[in-house]
Amino acid sequence: MLPRPAAMFDRAREWTTLTSFATDEAPGASLGVVSGRRRQGKTFLLRALCQATGGFYHAAEEATDGESLHRIGAALAGHLGAPAPLAFRDWSEVVDALLALGRDRVVPVVIDEFPYLARANPRLPSIIQNALAPLRAERDGSRTRLLLCGSAMSFMGRLLSGSAPLRGRAALELVVPPLDHRLAAEFWGAADPVTAVKLNAIVGGTPAYRREFARDDTPSGPDDFDAWVVRTVLSPTSPLFREARYLLADEPDLRDTALYHSVLAAIASGNTGRGGIASFMGRKSGDLAHPLTVLEDCGLISREPDVFKDNRSSYRITEPLITFYHAVMRPIWSDLEHTRDASRLWRRSQRRFTANVLGPHFEHLCRLWTRHYAPETLLGGFPHRVGSGTVNDPAARTGHELDVVVHGLDDDHRQPLLGIGEVKWGDVMGLGHLDRLTRIRALLTAQNRHGAATARLLLYSAAGFTDDLRARAASDPGIVLVGAEDLYRSPAQV
Incomplete structure (x- = not known):
């Protein structure tokens, strides 16, 4: 070699x-x-x-x-x-x-x-x-x-x-794929895990964004992250400022760019189902088949099926910078182009950044980590399929959203349920979150889901966990707590 x-x-x-x-x-x-x-x-x-x-x-x-x-x-x-x-x-x-x-x-x-x-x-x-x-x-x-x-x-x-x-x-x-979140953190020199997640939610794992676009300007630490966003991504003099627009222009199949920008804006705003995207755009759901297929073929979005409902799926933007552009930059584009200091605009955008960018991206990283990096001992088996899903609750006439659902694969080619999980970016998780997962597990058990009775309860939080929850998890191997720092550790360290 x-x-x-x-x-x-x-x-x-x-x-x-x-x-x-x-x-x-x-x-x-x-x-x-x-x-x-x-x-x-x-x-x-x-x-x-x-x-x-x-x-x-x-x-x-x-x-x-x-x-x-x-x-x-x-x-x-x-x-x-x-x-x-x-x-x-x-x-x-x-x-x-x-x-x-x-x-x-x-x-x-x-x-x-x-x-x-x-x-x-x-x-x-x-x-x-x-x-x-x-x-x-x-x-x-x-x-x-x-x-x-x-x-x-x-x-x-x-x-x-x-x-x-x-x-x-x-x-x-x-x-040649983007660097995964762990390699990207190493490449950007992001030692703090929360900062690494924030950084990854904006620039993903694209190497050129550090070398050529940001000219090796990286956040020096957690306290420098906001200033870094202002002086790079939100600065009209930075190549990162218009990069999300150019990514669409690079794809020859995206001829009606206004249409595709609208689809991406709908997804970035939290409308991840076909019906929600159609409502956001003021169109019929059937009109979206072609643009969604084209965006998927271009690798700009991915369709992620509900693990419990074969006829239901959601869409996710695969390029973090495009999500950031549509969720944060596009609504204030004119102000960003003409302001001398974007700090005030960035402060005003924190809610959109947290709700539409950080939260969904952290969920995606948690699923990715669970599928590829979580130790088998933590899950009680090898994760064969990891996704999200909705569990019907007939008694309450509602549905419960699960951010992480883990299925294994046994010798009979059945896929036992290994774990169900909830992800929170900014909330300290406590016993209330555990109780919710316990109730959902009971519903899945009543539905005769294979493996549901022994499925692990997975709680992911970047903000931490209460002492009561930590004490409960310490005495029960069926409760798994995953913090932002765990996403960047080797399996042996978790």
Whole structure:
């Protein structure tokens, strides 16, 4: 394996995967596809790979088909040391020239921002398919490792799906995700767990937001967080200020941006069900099928089914900065653009920030932690599925919302209920919260839910727990208390 660049933070899995593909000595050219939202470090990874191996890297731009052919001809000539740009009549000649780079050795060839080229010439995926056809001399005699990279998630998601030309041709499909909350805290140097959650609720795990956008300006501690928000995210001179708007502009499938902004604004305002989104927008629920599907395909929202009701689901914005923009910035956008000091505006926005940004994000992190990091001993089994759900209470004619529902998986492929939980960001949790969960567990037991009678009662709070609740939990292993600090500990420390 090639040594990972010293300047690269984490991405060990991605680097190992790419270097394994790029140095594979097997005969025949092969194809890989790399995707991920912008600012995640894909270009850094692929440039570093080409520098370490002597590979060819080319970044496409929005241009006509003819100009793109000229640009890649010039880039390839520079790579080969040719005295003049190579002249290509079509992309078939380009692909064969790229395959020719691998005649004598294994070599990675990267085409970054591939969607730009494919939009100018929709035949390009078919051309690559034909060039990589088995028993074709140019393909069999080459060891080029061709990597197509793009940030337009809807396009990249279709590249290898269904009846797409390249389906079945790729030997690698790598998605570069944002850093998870624990890596993001380490990357930003956020030692205080509450500050780390607040920071993650705004910028998520996108590496470029610290390096390029905030120029390594990080909160020095809990007391500096508000000042940091004012001088970075809420400052019109900071690239972070307009980034949420640009994220939508980067997706070619989002043609009616006003419509999609309205859908995102509805979700950020707490209207997470289809009916609530429709009511917020003044439209019929059936009118939302297309925009919701497009946003989901672009990776900007996710649909999360109710674990107890197959026909009910909620939507969550996957990019924290977009949630922050719609919940906090968009309602006061004009004031933010013209004020000299956003401190007063930020103070006025605290309720929206807590209710619409921090609270939902903390719930999401608690579910994420429970699914991937919580020790099995804490839950009484391995968590197979974690979500949220609503439990009917016929006697009271109401429904009880559960922020965390944990199911396991036994040897008979049944999914026993391992735990039910409640999440609070700003409330100190006490015996009243425990009693509520106890009542809901009794309802689930009465409904004959498998495992409900022994399900753990999970209480998550960033503000802490009362002494009475701590004493009860100390004497009962069926009660689990999780604080913000636990989200950043290793399983052995919890």
